[in-house]
Amino acid sequence: MHIAEGYLPVSHAFAWTAASLPCALWSCRSLDLPGQSRPKRLLVAASAGFLFAMTAMKFPSVAGSSSHPTGIALGTVLLGVSAMPVLALIVLLFQALLMAHGGLTTLGANLFALGVAGPWAVRIVWGASQALRIPEAAGLAAASVAGSLATYAMTSLQLALAFPDPASGLASSFVRFGAIFALAQTPVAVAEAFFTLLVWRSLQPGLRKAVAR
Amino acid sequence: MMHRHVPLDHLPYANRWRRRHPAEKGLLALGLLLVTLVLPPVPTSVLALLAASLIGMLGARIPVRAWSRLLGAQSVFLGGAWAALAWQSGWQNGAAMALRSLAATACLLLLALTTPVPALLSCAGRWAPLRPLADLAALIYRFLATGIGTMQRSRAGVRQRLGHPRAWKDRALHGDLAARVLHRLLDRSTGMERGYQCRGVDGLLPYYNAHQPLEGRYVAAALLLQAGLLAGGIFLW
Numbered sequence: 442m443h444i445a446e447g448y449l450p451v452s453h454a455f456a457w458t459a460a461s462l463p464c465a466l467w468s469c470r471s472l473d474l475p476g477q478s479r480p481k482r483l484l485v486a487a488s489a490g491f492l493f494a495m496t497a498m499k500f501p502s503v504a505g506s507s508s509h510p511t512g513i514a515l516g517t518v519l520l521g522v523s524a525m526p527v528l529a530l531i532v533l534l535f536q537a538l539l540m541a542h543g544g545l546t547t548l549g550a551n552l553f554a555l556g557v558a559g560p561w562a563v564r565i566v567w568g569a570s571q572a573l574r575i576p577e578a579a580g581l582a583a584a585s586v587a588g589s590l591a592t593y594a595m596t597s598l599q600l601a602l603a604f605p606d607p608a609s610g611l612a613s614s615f616v617r618f619g620a621i622f623a624l625a626q627t628p629v630a631v632a633e634a635f636f637t638l639l640v641w642r643s644l645q646p647g648l649r650k651a652v653a654r
Numbered sequence: 655m656m657h658r659h660v661p662l663d664h665l666p667y668a669n670r671w672r673r674r675h676p677a678e679k680g681l682l683a684l685g686l687l688l689v690t691l692v693l694p695p696v697p698t699s700v701l702a703l704l705a706a707s708l709i710g711m712l713g714a715r716i717p718v719r720a721w722s723r724l725l726g727a728q729s730v731f732l733g734g735a736w737a738a739l740a741w742q743s744g745w746q747n748g749a750a751m752a753l754r755s756l757a758a759t760a761c762l763l764l765l766a767l768t769t770p771v772p773a774l775l776s777c778a779g780r781w782a783p784l785r786p787l788a789d790l791a792a793l794i795y796r797f798l799a800t801g802i803g804t805m806q807r808s809r810a811g812v813r814q815r816l817g818h819p820r821a822w823k824d825r826a827l828h829g830d831l832a833a834r835v836l837h838r839l840l841d842r843s844t845g846m847e848r849g850y851q852c853r854g855v856d857g858l859l860p861y862y863n864a865h866q867p868l869e870g871r872y873v874a875a876a877l878l879l880q881a882g883l884l885a886g887g888i889f890l891w
């Protein structure tokens with residue numbers, strides 16, 4: 442989902458940055474970084490490491506973008522949806538500055554997809570699965586798939602807004618971008634769900650309870 | 655003082671500009687990026703792509719092979735972009751967009767391959783509102799550096815014991831390793847934190863801070879180049 446540097450028109454880049462900025466500020470406030478305990482900060486760093494590793498496994502996709510696992514489900518379930526914009530911001534910055542993956546002008550758009558749209562989808566599905574008493578593994582897998590697909594749906598929307606079809610308009614362009622992404626992303630999202638479950642199960646129950654507190 | 659670098663950012667430590675002030679390199683690369691974005695792709699993107707590549711390879715002495723490999727990898731992604739846009743709005747629009755994106759990526763590479771991340775974090779950390787965020791970013795950076803090293807060693811060990819598995823098995827192995835490495839990282843980082851606390855460091859972490867002071871002539875040269883590119887772009891448009 443990393444839209445390449447310079448790919449979005451300048452006005453779109455600014456608009457997505459403006460849309461993402463309040464989310465990042467809210468995330469900073471909710472994480473309470475200056476007053477945060479070091480053990481909590483370690484967990485935040487571990488989740489960011491997981492996010493970085495997952496999103497770095499990329500392969501080319503449509504329109505200057507890439508397909509890869511997103512890794513947002515684990516962070517969202519462990520730390521809450523409010524932590525994700527900051528984690529995604531730091532991870533996306535590192536990927537731009539270490540591997541030229543994504544970019545600085547497209548940071549706002551990428552942050553909105555990976556740090557806002559995806560985590561909220563995970564939150565909604567995970568919350569619903571908890572409320573409906575669906576087994577934890579199934580709920581987490583569904584949340585992971587939903588998060589991954591929501592991230593790519595948002596990227597498709599961003600690309601469709603930037604490059605609407607001259608003949609049939611925005612909706613057609615969105616469907617086209619989404620359909621091409623779905624070809625690659627659906628199997629990746631399913632594989633990611635299994636992987637997230639593997640990592641979740643390997644975390645000690647004590648740590649999970651501590652996180653939940 | 656020579657700092658040990660990690661596999662993640664080998665190149666930024668191995669070029670002639672590694673000790674230059676990050677603001678000089680940031681001004682040069684981000685200024686070029688801005689010029690690329692605001693003017694039409696032809697001819698500005700061509701000029702910016704050439705300028706960033708020549709400055710990177712001749713000025714900063716980034717190895718030609720590394721530069722070509724990284725820019726070439728990006729071209730593969732942009733090839734897909736060109737195809738998608740060409741299908742939708744004509745090959746000329748697709749080519750112009752792909753060219754602009756390639757030039758912008760070259761500008762970003764110029765910054766990324768000449769500036770170690772800790773140097774950027776040190777600059778960000780000097781601004782009080784960004785200090786907690788820079789501290790968290792520094793911690794994540796250490797985590798990544800340690801994690802990648804641990805993962806590579808574990809992977810090599812498993813391969814020596816079990817041989818080279820097929821692609822699907824290899825992915826499963828990768829996942830299993832990643833899950834285990836996450837645990838090990840948490841343990842190691844907790845140990846590191848305790849070590850810091852024992853030494854009385856309970857607040858923000860120290861930063862890499864070995865760059866030279868800001869030099870006016872480099873700043874002036876960067877601004878002059880951008881002004882020239884802007885004028886050239888407008889003139890040739």
